[in-house]
Amino acid sequence: MAFNVPDAKPLIEDEFVGEAAKRALQYIQTKRAAGMPVAGIYCGYAPMEVIRAVGAVPAILCAFANKTIAAAEAVLPANLCPLIKSSYGFIITDTCPFFGISDAVVAETTCDGKKKMFELISEYKPMFVMDLPQLPDEKEALANWAVMITKLQGFLEKTFEKSATPEGIEAEIKATNIKNRLMNRVFDCAARKPSLLKWSETYELVFLAQVATTEDLQATFQEVFKTLEEREAKGVHYGTASAPRVLVTGCPVGGDSTKVYKIIEEAGGVVVAMDSCTGMKPFMTEIEENTGDPIAAVAARYLQLPCSCMTPNTRRLDELDKTIARFQPDVVIEVVLHACHSYNIESYKIMNHAKNKHNLPYLKIETDYSDGDVEQIRTRVEALFDSL
Amino acid sequence: MTVFNIPGPLINDRYKSDQVGRFLDYILKRREEGTPVVGLYCGYAPVELIRAMGAVPVSLCASSQRTIPAAEAVLPANLCPLIKSSFGFIRTSTCLFYELSEAVIGETTCDGKKKMFELISHLKPTHVMDLPQLPDEEDVRERWTEMVRKLKIFLETTFQAEIAADRLESEIKETNKKCRLIDGFFDYAALHPPPLNWQELYDVIGLDAVTNSGELQSLMAGITSTLDERVAAGICFGSPASPRVLVSGCPIGGDASKVLKIIEEAGGVIVALEACSGMKGYSIRIDEGTGDPLRAVAEATLKIPCSCMTPNRSRLEMLDEMIARFKPDVVIDVVLHACHAYNVESYKITKHVQDRHALPSLKIETDYSDGDVEQIRTRVEALFDSL
Numbered sequence: 222m223a224f225n226v227p228d229a230k231p232l233i234e235d236e237f238v239g240e241a242a243k244r245a246l247q248y249i250q251t252k253r254a255a256g257m258p259v260a261g262i263y264c265g266y267a268p269m270e271v272i273r274a275v276g277a278v279p280a281i282l283c284a285f286a287n288k289t290i291a292a293a294e295a296v297l298p299a300n301l302c303p304l305i306k307s308s309y310g311f312i313i314t315d316t317c318p319f320f321g322i323s324d325a326v327v328a329e330t331t332c333d334g335k336k337k338m339f340e341l342i343s344e345y346k347p348m349f350v351m352d353l354p355q356l357p358d359e360k361e362a363l364a365n366w367a368v369m370i371t372k373l374q375g376f377l378e379k380t381f382e383k384s385a386t387p388e389g390i391e392a393e394i395k396a397t398n399i400k401n402r403l404m405n406r407v408f409d410c411a412a413r414k415p416s417l418l419k420w421s422e423t424y425e426l427v428f429l430a431q432v433a434t435t436e437d438l439q440a441t442f443q444e445v446f447k448t449l450e451e452r453e454a455k456g457v458h459y460g461t462a463s464a465p466r467v468l469v470t471g472c473p474v475g476g477d478s479t480k481v482y483k484i485i486e487e488a489g490g491v492v493v494a495m496d497s498c499t500g501m502k503p504f505m506t507e508i509e510e511n512t513g514d515p516i517a518a519v520a521a522r523y524l525q526l527p528c529s530c531m532t533p534n535t536r537r538l539d540e541l542d543k544t545i546a547r548f549q550p551d552v553v554i555e556v557v558l559h560a561c562h563s564y565n566i567e568s569y570k571i572m573n574h575a576k577n578k579h580n581l582p583y584l585k586i587e588t589d590y591s592d593g594d595v596e597q598i599r600t601r602v603e604a605l606f607d608s609l
Numbered sequence: 610m611t612v613f614n615i616p617g618p619l620i621n622d623r624y625k626s627d628q629v630g631r632f633l634d635y636i637l638k639r640r641e642e643g644t645p646v647v648g649l650y651c652g653y654a655p656v657e658l659i660r661a662m663g664a665v666p667v668s669l670c671a672s673s674q675r676t677i678p679a680a681e682a683v684l685p686a687n688l689c690p691l692i693k694s695s696f697g698f699i700r701t702s703t704c705l706f707y708e709l710s711e712a713v714i715g716e717t718t719c720d721g722k723k724k725m726f727e728l729i730s731h732l733k734p735t736h737v738m739d740l741p742q743l744p745d746e747e748d749v750r751e752r753w754t755e756m757v758r759k760l761k762i763f764l765e766t767t768f769q770a771e772i773a774a775d776r777l778e779s780e781i782k783e784t785n786k787k788c789r790l791i792d793g794f795f796d797y798a799a800l801h802p803p804p805l806n807w808q809e810l811y812d813v814i815g816l817d818a819v820t821n822s823g824e825l826q827s828l829m830a831g832i833t834s835t836l837d838e839r840v841a842a843g844i845c846f847g848s849p850a851s852p853r854v855l856v857s858g859c860p861i862g863g864d865a866s867k868v869l870k871i872i873e874e875a876g877g878v879i880v881a882l883e884a885c886s887g888m889k890g891y892s893i894r895i896d897e898g899t900g901d902p903l904r905a906v907a908e909a910t911l912k913i914p915c916s917c918m919t920p921n922r923s924r925l926e927m928l929d930e931m932i933a934r935f936k937p938d939v940v941i942d943v944v945l946h947a948c949h950a951y952n953v954e955s956y957k958i959t960k961h962v963q964d965r966h967a968l969p970s971l972k973i974e975t976d977y978s979d980g981d982v983e984q985i986r987t988r989v990e991a992l993f994d995s996l
Contacts, residue, residue: 298944298952298974300687330742333720336919337953343920350919352746355717356739361755368748532723532737533730560947565685566724587685 222460222486224419229457232422232445233429239421241428242476245281246318248433252278253322258381261323261346263308264331265498265526266353268370268519269431270393270508272327274385275377279432282326283317284308285476287590296341302561303589304473305334312342320346325380327373329353331530332563349376357524357531367520374516390515394508396435403442404430404504410449411493412548415458416466417449420482420492424475424499431503460491465606468550470496470541470571472558477590481556481598488602494548496541497556502526505540529563537567538574545579551609552582554602559589582608619809620816621831626808628815632667635819636709639665645768648710648733650695651718652885652913653740655757655906657780657895659714662764662772668818669713670704671695672863674977683728689948690976691860692721699729707733712767714760716740718917719950736763744911744918754907761903777902781895786822790829792891797836798880799935801853804839806846807869807879814887847878852993855937857883857928857958859945864977868943868985875989881935883928884943889913892927916950924954925961932966938996939969941989946976969995 237244253259260267260277263284272279283289289310290303296313297306311317320326326348328339339350351369354362378384407426410417426445430438452458467490474481474497482492495501508522527537545553553575557565568585575583584605586598624631640646645664649656656666670676676697677690683700684693698704707713712734715726726737738756741749761772794813797804813832816825839845854877861868861884869879882888895909914924932940940962944952952974959970971992973985 296956298949298955300947300974301949301952330919333917333949334953336742337916337950340920341953341956350743352741352743352749354739355723356737359739359759361752362739365748365752372746529724530720532717533727560687560949562685562688562720562947562949563724565688566721566728569683569728 222419222464222489222491224457224459225461226455226457229452230448232418232448233425233441234444234448239425241425242283244425245428245432248429248437249278249280249319249322258324258383259319259322260377261320261326263327263335264329265503265528266329266331266351266523267327268373268523270390270397270519271370271374271385271516272377273393273396273434274389275374275381276383276385277324277377277381280319280323281428281431282308282319282323283311284473285478285590286311287477287592289314289316290590297338300560302332302334302472302558303478304558304561305338307476307590309338309341312345325349325377327351327377331528332561334560347376347380349373353530354524355530355532357536358533363517363520363524366524367517370516370520370523387515390519391511394510394515394518398507398510400430400435400438401504401507403435403438404501407445407449408494408501408504409547410453413458414466414549415460415462415464416491416493417452417458419459420486420495421479423495423501424479424482427495427500427503465490465551465609466493466549467491468494468496468544468548468553469500469556470553471556471568472561472564473497473499474556475499477592478556478558478588480592480595481554481586481588484595484599484602485554488599488606490552490602490606493550494544496544498528501544529567534567538570541571541574542578545575545581550581552584552605553579554605555583555585557585557587559587617835619805619832619835620812620828621835622828626812628812632815632819633705636665636667636706640709645711646706646709647764648707648713650714650722651716652890652915653716653718653738653910654714655760655910657777657784657906658757658761658764658772658903660783661776661780662768662770664764664768664770666818667706667710669695669707669710670698672860672865672977673698674864674979676701676703677977684725687947689719689721689859689945690865691945691948692725694863694977696725696728699732712736712764714738718915719948721947734763734767736760740917741911742917742919744923745920750904750908750911753911754904757903757907757910774902777906778897781897781902781905783822784817785894785897787817787820787825788891788894790822790825791817792888794829794832795881795888795891795934797833797840800840800845801936802845802847802849802851803878803880804836804845806873807882810879810882810887811866814882814891847876852877852938852996853880853936854878855881855883855928855931855935855940856887856943857940858943858955859948859951860884860886861943862886864979865943865945865975867979867982868941868973868975871982871986871989872941875986875993877939877989877993880937881931883931885913885915888931889927892930916954921954925957928958928961929965932962932968937968939971939992941992942970942972944972944974946974
């Protein structure tokens with residue numbers, strides 16, 4: 222799969238093309254050199270607006286490489302999610318530059334594996350674990366989560382010897398909303414038939430946009446939209462009009478697990494929607510502005526994230542409906558990382574929903590970061606596309 | 610002398626060692642009297658609330674390999690056998706206790722259960738409690754009390770009944786009396802060598818669910834007198850030289866009790882069972898006469914040192930107490946396949962018993978099948994050989 226012209230200009234044209242992590246690292250290093258503390262995060266539930274309002278820069282910690290898993294398995298069980306094993310392996314082998322420059326780590330009780338893994342790294346850096354309510358529709362869930370966010374604010378303020386004001390958080394809310402709207406304009410281009418972007422371009426932009434401020438992203442956005450307008454004007458698009466459009470949902474996909482995206486492309490599909498925390502999910506909801514209680518507004522927004530750690534996670538089905546309507550996929554492929562129980566069990570509901578409500582073919586791929594199953598996945602994806 | 614056949618039943622009623630039969634008859638009898646049945650899966654479910662409403666709590670089926678293939682048609686194979694078994698029982702309508710239940714209580718203790726409950730919640734009124742996971746946070750007791758309060762509302766609404774504070778207070782006292790009786794009974798397991806085996810421990814551990822404190826007291830009088838006779842006659846299980854084993858970790862029942870059998874067959878005596886299916890719950894007391902019995906119940910359940918808590922320091926403290934009391938020679942940590950929380954925590958447990966107590970430890974990861982029996986046997990025998 223390729224662009225219909227041989228020389229399509231990359232969406233973000235700099236020295237880091239194809240190296241999203243290095244681009245993010247350079248950004249964070251620049252901020253750190255300017256005196257900003259760094260808050261390492263692992264998850265979309267980390268409230269970015271509060272981290273930024275405290276004057277810190279968020280860093281998404283390494284979690285996507287097979288190479289650190291062997292080291293992790295000296296302590297952690299082999300039968301555990303590769304993301305958790307990889308994260309832990311990076312820390313004990315001291316090979317995650319983002320962790321190295323983090324002054325504190327923000328963690329959440331999203332799943333059994335992470336929750337217990339965090340205990341084993343709590344000695345390395347100041348760490349704050351947030352007790353995430355798991356029943357988002359209960360009326361006290363919001364209040365409990367707001368309390369947790371306030372506690373996180375206190376932790377960050379104390380650790381960084383800085384402080385955040387309600388006005389500062391409100392300003393960050395507005396900045397997030399602006400960023401999310403811009404990101405959604407980009408996603409709209411991915412939704413075009415045929416798509417104007419390659420999955421890796423969206424992936425790279427998402428990687429940067431999660432850590433960079435809206436202000437710092439302005440130049441990038443300008444360039445991105447200029448490129449997309451040019452593509453549109455020149456009729457440049459990615460893949461063919463007849464290529465199967467794929468919505469990929471499920472666990473975060475990054476680093477070594479992007480093999481799944483690559484296989485989908487190699488099999489002739491176009492990934493048009495990436496419904497995961499490393500994809501479009503973090504940008505899908507807006508935060509209510511001018512409520513007078515910015516912490517509560519932030520809490521409400523994060524509690525809306527349709528992660529499988531929530532029960533019941535009916536929002537995921539609602540969001541899936543919207544995503545399907547918007548991106549018009551021909552097929553839904555769910556990626557479940559090995560031993561991620563919550564996405565794995567929830568996939569049964571997602572499958573029924575995709576098939577019954579949307580009449581879409583559905584394929585579940587359970588995988589890890591190794592390359593041992595590449596050909597097996599390829600066979601299944603190809604068979605799926607053949608059946609369309 | 611090593612004795613592995615202890616004379617006479619420990620519980621001298623018509624059920625003897627038939628725990629399920631005793632339990633089933635009890636539930637059926639209560640149901641005939643018009644008592645509603647509430648099913649539960651976990652020690653975090655506050656049974657005092659259910660009893661105070663005039664209902665009877667029942668632990669639902671979760672420990673058989675037989676129902677797992679049916680479950681795997683929907684659930685992933687790589688999941689804890691307890692969860693798969695539970696779901697399989699429901700799917701195949703083979704758990705009589707579930708069939709008899711008019712409502713089910715679940716908790717967000719682990720990823721697998723939490724998501725499995727979603728798949729059964731349409732079958733019966735099912736109430737899932739959002740369990741806080743950070744026991745050291747100062748507002749955790751408030752949060753959990755609120756959840757217990759919501760359970761009370763669920764029960765009262767579902768059964769159109771009322772849970773009065775004074776009834777709850779008397780159920781607290783009941784639970785405490787029963788826990789004291791059973792916890793006191795564990796002193797016999799601490800004897801060296803013990804006058805009873807793990808099966809007998811298990812038989813007694815189930816009794817609080819089917820008795821009131823008065824009935825338990827009279828049963829216990831018979832049990833202790835039998836044990837005293839054994840002690841006086843020098844009858845014991847194993848020999849003074851048998852390795853004393855503390856078994857910790859995941860709940861062990863039904864098909865998973867293969868591990869306990871293997872330990873015995875390898876010449877060990879099980880003197881302490883740490884899990885929720887063992888002694889864990891009986892060391893916890895509920896505060897009496899606080900004026901707020903609902904909060905007292907909530908605070909007591911929150912003391913359960915389950916690996917779903919982070920950090921779960923009280924488990925190490927409970928282990929310290931159990932090691933001091935039961936004087937094991939070795940700790941065997943049993944982790945059910947794909948139970949991430951106990952599996953990851955196992956690293957801390959084995960390190961703790963090795964570093965702090967200088968005890969050898971062995972982690973056994975297993976499921977309900979019998980495919981690994983000989984492998985486990987080899988490892989347990991090797992462990993005992995090394996003592």
